[in-house]
Amino acid sequence: MYTIRIGSDVAEAQIDGLAHAEVNVLLEIYEVLRLTPDNGRKLSPTGNMYVWDYKGISVTYVLLDPQGEVAVLRVDRFPV
Template sequence: MYTILIGDDDAERQIADLSDDEIDALLEVYDVLRLTPDNGRKLGSGNMLVWDHRTLQVIYFVLEPQGEVVILRVNRFPELT
């Protein structure tokens, strides 16, 4: 099982600004990332990935040897009108 870490201050601010529903969606993403972080969509080459879920996009990288997933950004999808 992987440990979830917040990678920088921008990600912390983005998470702090989420609504309760968005936090619920983020926690669902965390549950999956703890078990299968490599299932995200690759961003270029290397270990940076993105996971789109409900109204959020989570950008992260995986540190395999340490068993860690580091969250870099949590973006909201633009509202569709």
Template sequence: MYIIRIGSPVAEARLADLSDAEIDILLEIYEVLRMTPGNGRSLGTGNTLVWDYNGLSVIYFILDHQNEVVVLRVDRFPT
């Protein structure tokens, strides 16, 4: 199981702007990322991926040796 941590000021600022319903969606995304972070869509080469779900998009980086998922950005997208 992976640990989720916020890894950028951009992600922190975006989290503060989310509604309660969006926070609930984000928590669902985090639960999936804790178990299977490698199933996200690749953003080119390396361990940077994106997970789109129910109106939110999370860009993250996987640190396999530390069992961490580092959230770089959280964005809304039209559903």
């Protein structure tokens, strides 16, 4: 199981701006990332950056596999 951490001030500010319902969606995404972070959409074939889109929220993150961590870099809204 992976640990989720906020990896940037940008992500922290974006999370602070989410509505309650959006935070609940983010928590659902976190639960999946804890178990299977490498199932996200990979941003490049050789890197470790991923994006996970779900119910109007998009999370950009770095998978730090040796450390067992997922570092969240951005949390964006997108139209559903």
